[in-house]
Amino acid sequence: MEVFAVPGLPEVRAGDDIAALIEAQADLQDGDVVCVASTIVSKAEGRAFDLSAFEPSHRARSIARRLEGITGDRKDPRFAQAVLAESEELLMEAPFLLTVTQFGHITVNAGIDRSNVPDGDLLLLPDDPAASARAIRESLSADVAVVVTDTSGRPFRHGQRAVALGWDGMAANRDWRGERDRDGRELGVTVQSVVDELAGAANLVTGEGAGGTPVAVVRDWSFGDHDGHDLLFRDPETDFVRQALRQWSY
Template identity: 70%
Template sequence: MHLQAVPDLPEVRPGDDLAALVAERTDLEDGDVLTIASTVVSKAEGRMADLEAFPAGPRASEIATRLTERTGEEKDPRFAQAVLEESTDLVMDEPFLLTETRFGHVCVNAGIDRSNVPDHDLLLLPERPGESAARIREALPADVAVVVTDTCGRPFRYGQRGVAIGWAGIPASRDWRGEPDRDGRELGVTVQSVVDELASAANLVTGEGAGGTPAVVVRDWEFGDHAGSDNLFRDLESDFVRQALREWEWTPEGDR
């Protein structure tokens, strides 16, 4: 497959038509996949905010005080308040805030970004990134799947990678269960998260920081003749890591 960053995208402002900005700068073809960073989706949807919009309540103040003591770095209780308001579940509150967003994504600090936000303190994730992907897809001039991406860390590994937080025109996963391997053995558990893998591949092209290339066109990739599923975010009943985290009791020394 071939991946190409969409060139010369301007700084995105609230109300901008992302589909038009992309279509003006690249020739899309039926079957392409467009990955687009959540940062520009959020900017187009006006999801910028300032800390003053989140006066800290007692819980946020307590969390910020405890994190300051734990890490030795001053934590703003207004930021903790913003994280709480953007979350439906606080999975961990030490040594960092691990939360579930309103659309089911589990990540640090509810995915709130503090970089590349001119004139504002915070950039919040899109409220409903799946709907955002569908709107962008509907406005494009070709039959193109759309994946809204973000970067986040992974349990048990250093570093961040691209993940999908919204998608349209493509299943989230392709299901290999029931298909044979080369020795004829039937696969029993393999469900491949293709939207995450496309997001991660695109992230190699977009890069991080000041690159200014938030959109990538993926061409000559095919889903193949497999069953598909839109299941991506685990619920609590099937998320054994999250269940285990709930059994931990954190102390300032980091003991259980």
């Protein structure tokens, strides 16, 4: 398997054709997996906003005051309002905002970015990353899969890693259940999140910060002869951590 970043991409602006920008810099081949940072997808889809676009509600002001008291740093209630607007549910309001986005991803601050946003104060995640991945894939001339990625923190561990937000052209998971291990025992629970693993591999070569590149290509990787499915985000009924957080207070 080969993983390489796509160099030379320009600063993406609202309305830009991401597929065309990628194909101008990369000779894609059938079977490639193209991993695209959600940052440039959001920029192309016009998801950059100024804080002034978010009039804070009473709840947003209350959240900002509470976080100020905990951290000692000033918190803008307009930012809290942006997080509320982008969230289906707030699992935690303190000591930070842990949210469920409208498309089911659980992350801090609804994934809103405040860095590398030349056209606004805030960059929101794509409305529908799966639809974004589909649109990019359908516009590329090669028969590839597309994964829209983002970085997020992890419970129980320090550091961030890339995960998949949306994908098209492949299943999210390899399902090993029903297959056999080396000793012939049947696997009963193993489901491998390959879109997350590919996102992580891509992030190793794209990098972070000012020197980062937003697109990577995975080549000569095969899904293999496995069943697959797209159940990446746990539903609330079987997500026991989410259920526990609903009962917990800081």
